[in-house]
Amino acid sequence: MAAEKQAAGAPPTVVIVGAGFGGLKAARLLAAEPVRVVLLDKYNYHLFQPLLYQAAAAYLEPEQVAKPVRAILRRQGNLRFRVAEVRGVDFERRHVVTAAESFPYDYLILAIGGQTNFYGLSGVERHGFSLKTLQDAIRIRNHILSCCEQAMLEKDFARRLGLLTFAVGGGGSAGVEMAGALGELVGQVLVKDYPELERGSLRVLLLEGQAEILPGFPADLCRTARQTLERKGVEVRLSTQIQDFSGQEIRLKGGEKLPAATLIWTGGVSAAPLAKALKLPLGRQDRIVVEPTLQVPGRPEVYVIGDAAYFEATGQPLPMVAPAAVQMAECAVHNVLAQVAGQAPEPFRYRSPGLLATIGRNAAVAQIAGLKFRGFLAWTVWLVVHLMRLVGFRNRLMVLINWAYDYLFFDRAVRLITKE
Numbered sequence: 095m096a097a098e099k100q101a102a103g104a105p106p107t108v109v110i111v112g113a114g115f116g117g118l119k120a121a122r123l124l125a126a127e128p129v130r131v132v133l134l135d136k137y138n139y140h141l142f143q144p145l146l147y148q149a150a151a152a153y154l155e156p157e158q159v160a161k162p163v164r165a166i167l168r169r170q171g172n173l174r175f176r177v178a179e180v181r182g183v184d185f186e187r188r189h190v191v192t193a194a195e196s197f198p199y200d201y202l203i204l205a206i207g208g209q210t211n212f213y214g215l216s217g218v219e220r221h222g223f224s225l226k227t228l229q230d231a232i233r234i235r236n237h238i239l240s241c242c243e244q245a246m247l248e249k250d251f252a253r254r255l256g257l258l259t260f261a262v263g264g265g266g267s268a269g270v271e272m273a274g275a276l277g278e279l280v281g282q283v284l285v286k287d288y289p290e291l292e293r294g295s296l297r298v299l300l301l302e303g304q305a306e307i308l309p310g311f312p313a314d315l316c317r318t319a320r321q322t323l324e325r326k327g328v329e330v331r332l333s334t335q336i337q338d339f340s341g342q343e344i345r346l347k348g349g350e351k352l353p354a355a356t357l358i359w360t361g362g363v364s365a366a367p368l369a370k371a372l373k374l375p376l377g378r379q380d381r382i383v384v385e386p387t388l389q390v391p392g393r394p395e396v397y398v399i400g401d402a403a404y405f406e407a408t409g410q411p412l413p414m415v416a417p418a419a420v421q422m423a424e425c426a427v428h429n430v431l432a433q434v435a436g437q438a439p440e441p442f443r444y445r446s447p448g449l450l451a452t453i454g455r456n457a458a459v460a461q462i463a464g465l466k467f468r469g470f471l472a473w474t475v476w477l478v479v480h481l482m483r484l485v486g487f488r489n490r491l492m493v494l495i496n497w498a499y500d501y502l503f504f505d506r507a508v509r510l511i512t513k514e
C-alpha cells in the first residue's frame with residue numbers, strides 16, 4: 095500500500111503512538127524525511143520520568159519535568175500532533191483507533207511505554223502510590239505534606255508515628271532515588287518546618303525483597319548506595335517482602351506489621367495497558383515481542399520500541415530505560431526509511447550507556463565504560479546527564495536554579511499542598 099501511494103506521489107504516513115523518550119526521538123528523526131508523521135499521545139506533554147521523584151519530593155515544580163509536545167515540535171512541518179488515547183489498532187485496515195478519530199498509517203511505531211506493576215498486591219495498588227505520571231508525583235507531594243499537617247493535630251502517639259512514616263517499596267534505582275530524596279526532605283526541611291514533632295518521629299523506610307538494593311549494579315556500588323542511604327537517615331530493610339497495605343499499615347511476609355500512612359511502590363514495571371489490548375504475542379512484563387529488526391512478527395509495517403517492546407539481548411530482555419527507547423527509535427526510523435526506499439530493515443543492536451543512580455546531595459553511584467564512580471564525582475555526572483537530557487532550555491534553567499537554591503540553602507521552594 096505504501097509503495098502504491100509513493101508511486102502516486104503521496105508520501106507515506108508514519109503514525110507514532112506515544113510522545114515519551116522513544117516516540118519523541120522517532121518523530122524528530124523523521125523531520126527532514128519524505129514522510130507524513132502523525133504523533134499521538136494521551137497527554138499534551140512529554141514527561142521526563144527520571145526526575146519525577148524530585149517533583150514528588152518537593153524539589154521541583156511538576157511543570158519543570160514536562161514540556162508541551164506542540165512547543166517541542168512546532169517547527170516540524172511534516173508532523174501533526176493529536177492528544178488522543180489509542181484504544182486499539184486495526185492491523186488489517188492499517189488504522190489506529192482512538193475514541194475521537196481513526197488514523198490511517200503506512201507504517202506504525204508503537205512507543206507506548208510502561209505502567210506500574212503491583213504484582214497482584216491489590217491493597218498496595220488501592221492505597222499505595224505509584225510513581226509513573228505527573229499526577230502521581232503531585233499526589234505524593236500533597237500526601238506527604240498533608241500527613242505532616244495531620245500529625246500536628248493528631249493526639250494519639252501511635253497514629254502520629256504512622257502518619258510520619260514514609261515507606262518506599264522496591265529498591266531499584268527509582269526506589270533508591272525516591273528514598274534518598276525523602277530522607278533529605280525529612281532530615282533537612284521537614285524537621286525545621288515541624289519543630290514541635292518528637293525527635294526521630296519522622297521516618298523513611300526503603301523495603302526491598304531481595305538481599306541487596308540496586309539489582310544489576312556491581313555489589314560494591316550497591317553496598318555504597320545502601321550505606322549512603324542509611325547515613326541520610328533512610329532505614330533500609332533487605333529481604334523484606336510486602337504482602338499488603340491498608341493505608342495505615344504495611345503487612346510484611348512473616349506477619350510483621352509496620353504502621354505507615356504512605357507507601358510509594360516502585361517495585362515493578364510492565365508495558366502500558368494498550369500492549370495487552372492489541373492481542374499481539376507478549377513476553378515478560380506484557381511487553382510486545384518484536385523481531386531483531388523491532389518489527390512485529392508477521393506485521394512488517396509495525397514497529398514497537400522502548401519499554402513496551404520485548405527484545406532480548408544476550409539472553410536478557412532489554413532494561414526499561416530511556417537510552418534503550420531512544421536507540422530503538424533510531425533503529426525503527428532507519429528501518430522505516432529503508433522500507434520506504436525498498437531496502438531491507440536491519441537488526442537492532444543495543445549499546446549500554448552504563449549504570450547510574452543518585453542518592454541525593456553529593457551522592458551517586460555509576461558504572462560507565464567499565465569504570466566505577468561514587469560520591470561527588472558520580473553525582474556531578476548524574477547532574478550533567480539529567481540536565482542535558484531534559485527537554486527545553488527553560489526547564490533546564492529552572493531546574494538548575496532550583497537545584498542550586500536547594501544545594502546552598504538546604505531548603506525546598508516547592509512545599510505547597512495544592513488541589514489535584
Ligand SMILES: Cc1cc2nc3c(=O)[nH]c(=O)nc-3n(C[C@H](O)[C@H](O)[C@H](O)COP(=O)(O)OP(=O)(O)OC[C@H]3O[C@@H](n4cnc5c(N)ncnc54)[C@H](O)[C@@H]3O)c2cc1C
Pocket residue numbers: 111112113114115116117134135136137139140141143144145146147178179180181205206207208225226267268366368399400401402414415416417419
Ligand atoms: C520514576 C522513574 C524514574 C526513572 N528513572 C530513569 C533513569 O534515571 N534513567 C533512565 O534511563 N530511565 C529511567 N526511567 C525509565 C524511563 O523513563 C523509561 O524507560 C522511558 O520513559 C521509556 O520510554 P518509552 O518511549 O518507551 O515510554 P515513555 O517515555 O513512558 O512514553 C510513553 C508515552 O506513551 C503514551 N501512551 C501510553 N499509552 C498510550 C495510549 N494508549 N494512547 C496514547 N498515548 C499513550 C504515554 O502518555 C507516554 O507519553 C525511569 C522511570 C520512572 C517511572
